Amino acid sequence: MNEGNVRVPAGDGPVGASVEQRDSRWHVSGHTIYVDDVILPGMAHMVLARSPFPHARIRRIDLTDAQKVPGFVRALTAADVPKNIYTILGLIGFGLDEERALADERVRYVGEPIVAIIADTRVAASEAAKLVRIDYEELPAVFDVEEALAPGAPAVTEWGINAFNFDGRPFRQVRFGDADAAMKGADHVVEGRYQMSPIEHAPVETTGCVVRPEPDGRFTVWSNTQALNMSLDLTAHILQIPTRRLHFIGGTVGGGFGGKVDGMVEPLATLGAWLTGRPVKYVYSRDEEMIVSSTRNGVRIYMTDGVTNDGLIVARKVRSYIDCGAYSRHTPYAVQKHAANLAGPYFIPNAAFDIYCVYTNRQPSSAMRGFGVTEASFAMEVQMDRIAELTGLDPWTVRFRNAYHDGDLRPHRKPVEDATLIEAMQAAARLVGHRLAPELLAMSSKPREV
Amino acid sequence: MTESITVRFVVNGVETTVFADPLTSLQTVLRDQLLLTGTKAGCRQGGCGSCSVLVDGRLELACLRPIAEVEGRRVETIEGLSAGESLHPIQTAFVENFALQCGFCTPGMVMATKALLAENAQPTKDEVIVALSGNICRCTGYEPILAAVEVAASRLADGAQTGASRERR
Amino acid sequence: MVGELAMSVSRYVAPESVEEILAEMKEQEGNYAFMAGGTIVQPLLSSGSWLPHTVIGLWRAPLAAVERENGTIAIGAGANMRDLASHTLPGGLSDAARQVGAPAIRNRATLGGNIAIGRGDLIVPLLALDAWVTLMSPSGTRDTPISEVLDQATGELRDVAEGHLLTRVLVPATESSSAYVAIGRKSYNTPCVASVSVNASFESSTTVLTGLKVAVHGPQAWPVRAEAVEQVLVGRGLDDGAIREAEEAMSSVGDGYSDSVASAWYRASMSRVVLRRALAQLAKGRP
Numbered sequence: 001m002n003e004g005n006v007r008v009p010a011g012d013g014p015v016g017a018s019v020e021q022r023d024s025r026w027h028v029s030g031h032t033i034y035v036d037d038v039i040l041p042g043m044a045h046m047v048l049a050r051s052p053f054p055h056a057r058i059r060r061i062d063l064t065d066a067q068k069v070p071g072f073v074r075a076l077t078a079a080d081v082p083k084n085i086y087t088i089l090g091l092i093g094f095g096l097d098e099e100r101a102l103a104d105e106r107v108r109y110v111g112e113p114i115v116a117i118i119a120d121t122r123v124a125a126s127e128a129a130k131l132v133r134i135d136y137e138e139l140p141a142v143f144d145v146e147e148a149l150a151p152g153a154p155a156v157t158e159w160g161i162n163a164f165n166f167d168g169r170p171f172r173q174v175r176f177g178d179a180d181a182a183m184k185g186a187d188h189v190v191e192g193r194y195q196m197s198p199i200e201h202a203p204v205e206t207t208g209c210v211v212r213p214e215p216d217g218r219f220t221v222w223s224n225t226q227a228l229n230m231s232l233d234l235t236a237h238i239l240q241i242p243t244r245r246l247h248f249i250g251g252t253v254g255g256g257f258g259g260k261v262d263g264m265v266e267p268l269a270t271l272g273a274w275l276t277g278r279p280v281k282y283v284y285s286r287d288e289e290m291i292v293s294s295t296r297n298g299v300r301i302y303m304t305d306g307v308t309n310d311g312l313i314v315a316r317k318v319r320s321y322i323d324c325g326a327y328s329r330h331t332p333y334a335v336q337k338h339a340a341n342l343a344g345p346y347f348i349p350n351a352a353f354d355i356y357c358v359y360t361n362r363q364p365s366s367a368m369r370g371f372g373v374t375e376a377s378f379a380m381e382v383q384m385d386r387i388a389e390l391t392g393l394d395p396w397t398v399r400f401r402n403a404y405h406d407g408d409l410r411p412h413r414k415p416v417e418d419a420t421l422i423e424a425m426q427a428a429a430r431l432v433g434h435r436l437a438p439e440l441l442a443m444s445s446k447p448r449e450v
Numbered sequence: 451m452t453e454s455i456t457v458r459f460v461v462n463g464v465e466t467t468v469f470a471d472p473l474t475s476l477q478t479v480l481r482d483q484l485l486l487t488g489t490k491a492g493c494r495q496g497g498c499g500s501c502s503v504l505v506d507g508r509l510e511l512a513c514l515r516p517i518a519e520v521e522g523r524r525v526e527t528i529e530g531l532s533a534g535e536s537l538h539p540i541q542t543a544f545v546e547n548f549a550l551q552c553g554f555c556t557p558g559m560v561m562a563t564k565a566l567l568a569e570n571a572q573p574t575k576d577e578v579i580v581a582l583s584g585n586i587c588r589c590t591g592y593e594p595i596l597a598a599v600e601v602a603a604s605r606l607a608d609g610a611q612t613g614a615s616r617e618r619r
Numbered sequence: 620m621v622g623e624l625a626m627s628v629s630r631y632v633a634p635e636s637v638e639e640i641l642a643e644m645k646e647q648e649g650n651y652a653f654m655a656g657g658t659i660v661q662p663l664l665s666s667g668s669w670l671p672h673t674v675i676g677l678w679r680a681p682l683a684a685v686e687r688e689n690g691t692i693a694i695g696a697g698a699n700m701r702d703l704a705s706h707t708l709p710g711g712l713s714d715a716a717r718q719v720g721a722p723a724i725r726n727r728a729t730l731g732g733n734i735a736i737g738r739g740d741l742i743v744p745l746l747a748l749d750a751w752v753t754l755m756s757p758s759g760t761r762d763t764p765i766s767e768v769l770d771q772a773t774g775e776l777r778d779v780a781e782g783h784l785l786t787r788v789l790v791p792a793t794e795s796s797s798a799y800v801a802i803g804r805k806s807y808n809t810p811c812v813a814s815v816s817v818n819a820s821f822e823s824s825t826t827v828l829t830g831l832k833v834a835v836h837g838p839q840a841w842p843v844r845a846e847a848v849e850q851v852l853v854g855r856g857l858d859d860g861a862i863r864e865a866e867e868a869m870s871s872v873g874d875g876y877s878d879s880v881a882s883a884w885y886r887a888s889m890s891r892v893v894l895r896r897a898l899a900q901l902a903k904g905r906p
Binding site: 020021023024025026027028029030031032033034036037039201202203204205206253254255256257285286 | 481482485486487488489490491492493494495497498500527528529531532537541544545546548550551552553554555556557560586587588589
């Protein structure tokens with residue numbers, strides 16, 4: 001098969017053939033069982049009472065009215081959680097023990113979970129959750145990344161500084177060559193301020209799980225998590241039980257996109273099943289999916305490029321503020337990826353990057369579709385077009401001239417292998433019928449001649 | 451608490467009786483009482499279309515109709531379209547054209563397509579877009595779905611012309 | 620047994636006649652809510668966000684008829700968007716109905732419900748038609764202009780929700796030209812950012828406006844008549860210069876309002892755009 005210049009090897013395998021998805025027939029006929037379709041005898045429902053404030057101290061929790069709702073079964077508070085630390089990256093030794101499964105003394109974002117209500121029906125649980133009376137002392141809140149880092153900003157974190165610590169610094173640092181000197185020697189300086197708002201994945205299926213206690217002391221958990229093993233480990237960790245007591249069933253996810261990797265619901269639902277002896281369903285409402293579940297991080301990027309008249313970037317300085325919201329979750333990983341991708345597929349000989357993971361009183365952000373990198377790509381590709389405008393070169397030329405080659409060092413000192421940007425752009429130009437200049441057609445990703 | 455009432459209606463051709471709070475949504479009755487979970491609950495607010503069903507042949511959102519108002523009506527859900535291994539042409543067109551990924555919006559999309567093609571056998575692309583505008587998909591980007599609807603329309607039209615009646619309408 | 624919303628709704632009735640509805644209203648002494656198509660009320664009930672003592676279902680009573688008599692069209696408040704779209708109603712009313720929500724919503728959402736939320740899209744063409752509404756209560760029936768039901772100065776909705784049943788909307792069976800233009804954040808199934816409805820009568824075979832009514836939702840948080848725009852245009856030919864001045868006049872109708880859908884600036888800008896498009900449509904239709 002030949003489409004333009006895309007060559008596909010002919011053969012007996014699936015490449016080039018149309019292969020039916022293995023679950024399509026069940027999906028189109030409505031027979032696939034998603035989490036909310038799991039309905040078990042005696043199943044109870046869990047609904048959370050959540051903080052209405054972005055930042056507050058919890059003074060008192062009163063369950064009296066909630067307990068009177070017909071169908072009320074049980075309420076879980078922080079004291080019921082065996083190890084009340086929710087920390088997804090802690091499982092791989094990277095995160096901080098800063099977030100609770102159920103808030104005890106303080107809440108840091110609107111929607112933070114405080115009391116888990118279990119009742120016979122979803123409506124009863126919802127009603128009882130509304131009747132949980134909590135006395136709060138409101139605290140000042142901060143919502144902007146740069147304001148959060150300014151002196152005197154409300155402290156979102158327990159340790160008082162609204163920035164994640166990377167090897168002793170409040171930002172991830174990358175230094176390569178001498179960006180200041182090279183910037184001074186540049187013919188042009190291009191500065192840009194780029195911002196991306198948080199994005200909610202909004203899968204059509206909301207986050208959720210169903211947990212059934214088994215006679216042998218194990219728990220069967222149907223979950224739509226994208227991270228089955230991590231969710232299992234997290235549940236075992238929070239409940240302080242060996243992992244062999246958990247049987248997680250997953251793989252049927254009604255849309256994830258990174259929004260179902262945090263394992264937020266399984267620990268509490270399993271605890272609820274354990275303490276009540278009943279199956280428990282905990283599924284987010286649409287409102288919770290929008291307001292509470294994690295988003296892609298918002299980010300503000302200040303990018304400055306020193307450029308020659310030929311359109312070559314000789315220096316790049318970047319200061320990025322990635323908004324992790326109230327808790328860091330996967331965002332330190334976003335910072336790593338962001339830092340490692342700020343040169344993109346281009347060779348930049350002098351670089352200075354400072355990437356902050358900033359705490360604000362916003363909905364915590366987490367994974368989504370290339371998080372950390374997508375934002376960097378957006379900023380730098382606009383920057384490339386601006387460089388083209390400024391130097392009078394066309395956007396293809398700017399990219400070809402700056403494209404990295406095999407053997408080039410990236411700012412974090414990783415040598416480039418299997419570079420193909422140049423060849424990909426050449427193929428793309430052919431496919432869209434764009435004629436490239438001979439200089440560009442002659443290029444390749446082979447190592448530069450020294 | 452409102453007194454529960456008896457409601458009699460037809461679901462996928464089967465006469466059905468339920469006993470429920472009159473303001474329970476049709477969505478909840480279908481899923482929790484009748485265990486017809488093919489009709490999904492994506493938002494419970496009429497915004498996503500994943501609970502699309504046909505009521506007396508018209509496209510509706512099951513989350514917006516109270517069961518009291520279903521008395522005497524004819525309801526069709528996704529489960530009514532296929533019989534065992536045999537799929538409705540719309541369903542086959544969806545499978546063959548990769549008009550789904552996670553599948554959660556799919557029952558609603560299929561029901562909306564059924565409603566469309568029953569009223570307009572040869573819709574233009576714009577008419578398809580309007581007909582499916584109440585169904586949200588977060589996975590496919592919609593183009594494969596539009597392609598599947600076009601294929602389904604032409605297959606159903608061919609079937610009508612040649613009189614082939616093995617497929618369900 | 621499945622109970623959906625059990626907590627505080629004590630009573631549900633679906634009377635078969637308007638008289639029975641009025642009797643129920645009198646008996647419940649204001650402690651009730653109406654539900655027609657369910658597109659607004661059912662989600663609130665299902666989530667427990669709103670639990671009135673009594674819910675009165677309006678679907679059984681004969682409230683959906685569309686009747687023409689003596690130059691007036693009486694549209695039952697129970698008519699749904701699909702019905703309205705199919706009836707070729709004047710003043711852009713059918714066009715507006717065609718654009719509310721999505722097909723499944725249009726099969727249920729009613730004219731009465733759209734008015735009862737105080738911000739419904741249909742209020743814009745109704746204002747530009749100088750429509751009246753029929754309000755019934757246990758103590759009597761009266762017809763009143765829609766511009767009095769939706770207070771044009773404050774946006775407050777009077778009488779429709781409280782103590783009265785909106786049974787009909789009365790519009791003139793006008794022959795005047797009309798244009799309705801609405802813009803949302805996406806093409807379909809989207810809340811309105813700005814919408815405008817224009818009813819115009821022209822001197823025969825010219826573009827000179829002898830009469831003009833313009834209503835808009837965008838400059839203010841509720842639909843209003845754009846008298847400033849009308850004053851600029853009446854008596855003039857509808858040419859490019861007139862349209863430009865009309866756009867300028869739209870700015871004095873209001874500065875727009877902000878919510879999660881759009882900023883005030885964007886609404887104010889789009890209000891001018893929809894007006895321009897509507898006027899251009901009307902001008903194009905002239906010889």
